[in-house]
Amino acid sequence: MSLENIDGALFRKALIHSARMLEQNKKVVDSLNVYPVPDGDTGTNMSLTMEQAVAEAAKIKSDDLKRIVDAAAWGALMGARGNSGVILSQLFRGFAAGVADGKDSLNSKELAAAFKKGVEEAYKAVLKPVEGTILTVAREAAERMLLEAKKSMDIVDNLEKTIEHAKKVLDKTPEMLPILKEAGVVDAGGKGLIILMEGFLQALKNPNMVGEYKLGELIAETEQEPVSLNVENLEYIYCTELILQTETPGADLEALKSQISVLGDSLLVTGMNNVIKIHVHTNHPGDVLEKALKWGELTKVKIDNMKLQHEEFVRTSVNQSADHDDAVEVKDIEIVAVVSGEGLKEIFKSIGAGVIIEGGQSMNPSIERILAAVEEQKSPNIIILPNNKNIILTAEQVKNLTSKKVYVVPTKSIPQGISAILAYDPNYSAEENVKRMSDSLKNVITGEVTFAARDSKWNGTAIKEGDILGIMDGELVAIGSERQKVLEELVQKMATKKRSGMLTFYYGEEVTQEEAEEIASKVAERYPDFEVEIYRGGQSLYYYIVSLE
Structure with missing residues (x-):
């Protein structure tokens, strides 16, 4: 078939179908994460970005091309998340800027020029653009689209040749980025972009295949519930916070924690030099202050009645008033x-x-x-x-x-x-x-312990799905079958960067406090020059997050 113009109605259909295609294949894109960790989310981020772009475009009741394009660009911007989503939103933004006011359709050259404008905006959004990413695939696709538009006015034929070229560029991304080659994957964002282009082309070839779009049909983002307080089971009422300034740096935080821990729960004692931050839920805030005074001078003391706070929150949530807001x-x-x-x-x-x-x-x-x-x-x-x-x-x-x-x-x-x-x-x-x-x-040195979500390889070492991974400042440094051993190896690597300091473990939702305490005890014994602390992080996917300062 031959197609020389895309009007507003057809553009909207193509946009809808491309978003549906990406939603159906988002897991394929997610799986292309360089490290096989369980948080590969490039496909999901791009799909969520497209969902909002389509949702805004669908709100335009007319077939006005410019209004539809502008609405999609705004939706993509608001829905953008993650680096891939932001870059995609900038592609939309530039594309919309490349469509002149009053245009009721785009020919092959105009489509290519608008896409090229989108690529320019996407490059501007990234401080240090890296080749071998979605930016490379987008730029090469735009250049080929412009080249093909000079030869023919057939949008379908030109887009087919553009996608074919883009796939070849995507296959070369591992040669541009060694980290992709080592992992045995192509760039995830580039793959997602090609899926979008293929969906767009399919709709151009067969517009009747695209049914009506229903708002929120692709992915509805789950709104997060506010953190609620169960006042019925509230054992300690007063949230007590203060800054403690000691005369000399290096206070024994463990001894301080031990003294205050008997007064309540949700205790946090952390510090830098001679300044210590204390947070605790207690029924006797005065006792907390008395104990802290023995260690130094107190500043920024803050005591809140959590029960009254909760009741006030409920009341004002139901009946907020402008007068109250002004008083805050x-x-x-x-x-x-x-x-x-x-x-x-x-x-x-x-x-x-x-x-x-x-x-x-x-x-x-x-x-x-x-x-x-x-x-x-x-x-x-x-x-x-x-x-x-x-x-x-x-x-x-x-x-x-x-x-x-x-x-x-x-x-x-x-x-x-x-x-x-x-x-x-x-x-x-x-x-x-x-x-x-x-x-x-x-x-700060950051360590993380998680698991492999797929088979992969690293430095010539095979990684099997389910293996435990240790990551230091974004670099994979340990692989094993037991998280305790991987954590110990990770800490050993971190310890080579600093001879002393504070080593803090934040354990995730799948780790018990007993396990965390056992590991922390071993680490403290092995590294006596480090102050070792553990806190419940409650994070998912990552068994441990480790900080070394």
Whole structure:
């Protein structure tokens, strides 16, 4: 068949079908993660981004091409999550900018030019573009599409040749990125883009195959339930927080924890130099303060009645008033952190994160969700802690979507996020704090223990599905069949980077406290120059997250 123009109605159908194709094949794309860890989410992120693009386009009741394209671009931007989703949203953004106002259809040259504009915008969104990724596949596809458009006005024929070329480029991505070659995979984002293009082409060939789109039919993002408090079973009422300043650095945190632990639960004692942060739920906050006073001077003491807080939350949720909102003290700076795991969320809240966005490995929040969290705050300055390398680019996009001053500290892990918050000081400006928080990341080594989601290989070593993996700062360093041995090997590798410091274990939802304590005890005995601490993280997929500072 020959097709020389795409109008609004056909573009919308092609968009719908391409999104459906990706949704059906998202697991194939997810499986192309370089490391076979269970959080490969490129396909899922791209599919969720497409879902919102289609949802917005479907809201346009007319067949106005420009309105449909603009709506899809806006939806993709709001739905974008993960690096692949953000890049895809920028492809849409540039494409929409390449479609002139008043256009009711696109010919082959106009389609190719708009796609080329999309590629240019996608490259701009990435600080240091890397070849061998979705960007390479997109750029090569756009160049071939432009070349074919000069030869023929048949969009179908040109798109077929473009996809054929793009597949060849995708097959070469392992040669461009050695890490892909070692893992035996092609680039996941590039694969996802080709699936979208194939779905688009199928709809152009047979528009009648595309049925009506129903809002939310592809993937409906599950809204996270707010953390609730069971006041019926509340054993300790007062949430007590304070900063303790000791005369000399290096206080015995274990001894301090031991003294306070008998007074309540949810205890967190952590510090840097001679400044120690204490958080505990207790019925006797005065006793906590008395014990802390023996160690140094107290500052920033905060005692909240959690039962009354909960009752007030319920009351105001049902009947919020503007007068009440006006009475709330507005902080100059608010910290927004992306965290998953009940224990980790509690830790982040206790050390200064004012807002927690549910997310992390395999659950990258969208631009829209992060933007909503920012907009809900009354503070004029917002510092975002992504705590995941795949969320940093998403968070960066929020800067241009709000009138607030948004700063992103590029935390790639939970330990980096905790270190960043501990470096925060409300006496400094937002800019000074961002510098302090960013500088603190240099002192953190992050370790993670998880399992292999598929067969793979690493440094010539075969990895079998279900093997336990140890990862240090994003690099695979240990493989085994027992998580305790893998964790020990991981710690050994981490210990070569620092001779002393604080070693903290955050154990996941599948690990018991007894197991974590046993391992921590062995590590403490083996490395006497390290202060060893354990906390319940409650995170999924990762048995342990380890921090060394």
